[in-house]
Amino acid sequence: MTVDDHPLLREGIAAVVKRQPDMQIVGEAGNGLEALAQFRQLQPDITLMDVQMPEMDGVQAITAIRAEFAQARILVLTTYKGDAQSWRALRAGALGYLLKSSLRTDLLAAIRAVHAGGRWIPAEIAVELASHAGDEPLTEREIEVLQRIAAGNSNREVGAMLSVSEETIKARMKSILVKLSAKDRTHAVSIALKRGLIRL
The missing domain is CATH 1.10.10.10 (Winged helix-like DNA-binding domain superfamily/Winged helix DNA-binding domain)
Incomplete structure (x- = not known):
């Protein structure tokens, strides 16, 4: 399932996925509230979740979905490399973090990795997370x-x-x-x- 408030991005992902013999898009949502409703109905194997959306953002949606479906496998989609954003998403229960700029090269590998029970964290995000791991957080x-x-x-x-x-x-x-x-x-x-x- 793809969750993003930009229909063009959802269409682009669908075009890539439908060429794969082992994958299919079962649903789409434009915000976190729709994502939660769709997830309850479809219970997809993998959910691709944008972080910044209207109504309910991606981190709130991940938290809500994981509260009901602990086994949910969610990959976050974002344009941001910031460690705070990634940390919030991972803490909410996301299993991977995918930069929209690398969708063309990493999308399918990330989906397969998370489906197989692994995680997907790009090197630049991992470096950011590690470099601020010991910092005292802002309240x-x-x-x-x-x-x-x-x-x-x-x-x-x-x-x-x-x-x-x-x-x-x-x-x-x-x-x-x-x-x-x-x-x-x-x-x-x-x-x-x-x-x-x-x-x-």
Whole structure:
């Protein structure tokens, strides 16, 4: 089953899969809610799941599917190499991680590997995961602060939005800079975007 909010991508995957004698597409979905409903009905061997979708994102959908079907084999599809995104998907129960840029070369091998009971994690993702394995993670509140800073808000404005003082936001930013090894706010935002901790 393929789950992606771009019909063209689903069509492209279907075109590749239908040429394989040992594979067939049994269903498609455009968001996480549809994916959950379709999974209950079809219980496919492998699910290809996009991360960023409307209604319910891929990580939420993986969590929901795996809560009902512990044996579900899900491969994540994404354009992002960031370790935070991959870590969330793998922690939710995904067995593999496929970059959309490498679908042409890796799609079939990844499906077969996961179907055989293995995992599929591209080398560049594995390197990112390993390089941040010992880092102290940002708290949900710190991610929320950084997300609002990234949108162009000042410390005072973020404080007003979150009903805390400007001093509290300054203290949070200090902690964020240390955890991300960032020189300043702009550097922190660019690191967080690259790693998939926040989105613009």
